[in-house]
Amino acid sequence: MIEIYIAILIGCVAGIITGLTPGVHLNLVSVMVISSASFLLSITNATIISVFIISMSILHTFTNAIPSIFLGAPEESTALAVLPGHSLLLEGRGYEAVKLTIIGSLFGLITVILLVPLLIFIIPLIYSIINNYIAYILIIISLYLIIRDEKKYWAFVFFMLAGVFGIISLNLPMKNQLFPLLSGLFGTSTIILSLKDKVNIPKQEIKSDILSKKEIIKSIGSGVIASSFVGLLPGVGSGQAAIVASSFSKEWSKRSWLILIGSIDTITMFLSIVAYYTIQKARNGSIVAISKILKEFTLNDLILFIGVSLIVAFLAVIITLTIAKFASRLMARINYQLTCISIIVLIIILSFVLSGCIGFSVLIVSTLIGVLPALKGVGRTHLMGCLILPVILFFLL
């Protein structure tokens, strides 16, 4: 029993590192675990290693909001949190932005855990039905979001431009294709515009407004439905699930949007565990690692992983809020213009290290595309076309 708690704690440390370091993906640690599986299995058993992976993966979905909000360096799952997060940061509420994503992650996880008995029966059904229609669902939702925008023409142009660029980038011979693509579209472009407008980060307040229960329920509900229906399909992830969820309501406040994004990331991760139990399909690197180590995935394992997820969620709230508090205090003490330039340099270096010269070229072009919607006053959500159009074409062609 004590081994399980040790695995949870080590998993949490690994989750903090992967969540806070831009470009360090969960898959990297999962690969390291599988590579050293024979050694690890000589000192412990497969279940304990799996507990480590689950702990790391769940904690990662809480802490990865911090670099997105404070640094503007997102992953696929947190790309849409950059803009509202940055906007709250400029109001002195960076801590609150992180807290909102945590509310989403925590309540999303609890809700989906309560739904597990139902999901065990529903997931195979959803999988078999929706799989054939995902392209049409994404087309309808993308069109709906474009039509809903006041500047429809430009919304369509930006969706297609990002989409075509997404297709090109995802087919370029480079590793970690998503890092330069998403960092440019949502990260460096936001920071450059902040630099251009000479904004300053005000003193950060460690407080948050009380949200109405209705707003929380709307965000969590949308997150649960979108993640359950599309988050587990092949080629589709939390980014696409967020776009589907955004079509559920006409108006999203910055706060409810951040709850939604936080919830989708954690729910999708947790549902991948349930999906592996029900349809035996590994939907991300963490589950692939578990599938390599665990010979059989039983109901007992599922129950253990649910318990582990709940313990980790509790720890994740404390850890993430503590780090966010520290980051908020740090932001107030440093020169924002200098910080922005340092972050851009960091993202450029990471693009070089992770994806080489081609990654750097992708970062430049995606940054140029990323500033366009803001300059035209169009929603930046349409830039998710970079992930949606390739999926639509994958299913249609």
Place this chain on the structure above:
Amino acid sequence: MDNTKLFNICLLLSILGVFCLLIFGEFSELEETPIKDIDYRLMDQIVKTSGMIDNIRETKGLYILDLKENSDKIIVIIFKKGNLTFEKNSRISVEGSVTEYDGQTEIIAKRIIK
């Protein structure tokens, strides 16, 4: 600089950038990865590999090839479009993304070079 001018410059440069990367992508060659080195560690990455066709299965929408190099094998999934024909024991090069299905590593082919 006002926003309209900046927007026009960014739009022009981004279209130019997209075009340049498209051309680059068309002419760039992937480094070849031997079949034995393709596993879950390369999941979701685009790879290029080559080998002999050891077995061909055909479903309504797919060709499923077993590609072999020495004693190493990998499954290649090809979505049917146009007139594609494959012959057993012929040599092909495949470019595609690495994926996992039922615990086995596979390549979803994007380009086949015979």
